[in-house]
Amino acid sequence: MRQFLGLALVLPIALVGGIYTPTHRADAQVQTGDSNALTLRSDVQEANSQTGVVTARGNVQIDYPARQIKATAAQAQYFSREARIVLSGNVYVLQEGNSLRGENITYLINEGRFVALPKAQRQVESIYIVSDPVTSTEPTAPSLNPEPAVEKPANQP
Template sequence: MSNLQMRAPIFRLRVNLVCIILLGLGAIFFNPIQAQDQRRSLTLRADVQKANAKTGIVTAAGNVQILYPQHKLKATAAKAQYFSRERRILMEGDVLIEHEGNNIQADKITYVIDEGRFEAETESSEAVETNVNLSQ
């Protein structure tokens, strides 16, 4: 009987801890402020990603996809680097950017976020290609 008394408080502690964790997760995932922040965030998807906290650089390789809804930007590339301190994205390898209904295609494109500026280069014999939607 003393073993049963010893186990009951531990069980209650575990149940309370699980409830606190579940409530915390609910606040994180269902908080409307969090959802608004997610709409403003940059999403980077790739086969491999590495981040360096000291330099503030995130490197992605393989099937890179970048989504930045606040800037109406979608991009694909073979490789990308996000320089958080400079707020700059460098994309390399068959880069395609869709921005506000316009397309830019090149071997290498740098996007300077705060200036909304693109710098496109090509290393092959093909030129940088830009398609501008004039109906806007």
């Protein structure tokens, strides 16, 4: 009976805790100056209409298909008036196969430029895809004269 009474008291508390625990992620779509959507996902988001700043915290993911950018970070702030995004906390950015890692990375949207800073006593890491000039594995044929030279016999003037 005592175990049943304990379970009867604990079970409603556990169920109420389960009901009020947030289980969804916050999503926001930001319209950039060139009218292409940038999707921002995170555990928590706050927007301040007076300052024009959107702050996202916890498991931040950014998807910007117009510029082929995907990014992850612990926190992101979108400054709409300055058209810039500041990512912080173990930041990883992927664009067209090129990647960038750092502790703080700022993306200047209008310039299409990243500025990355490392953690103290660390470095920023960039990996770029460099395309080599196309090299042919077939031997090149000597150039041919379309009209072959005709030799005249030696006894003709």
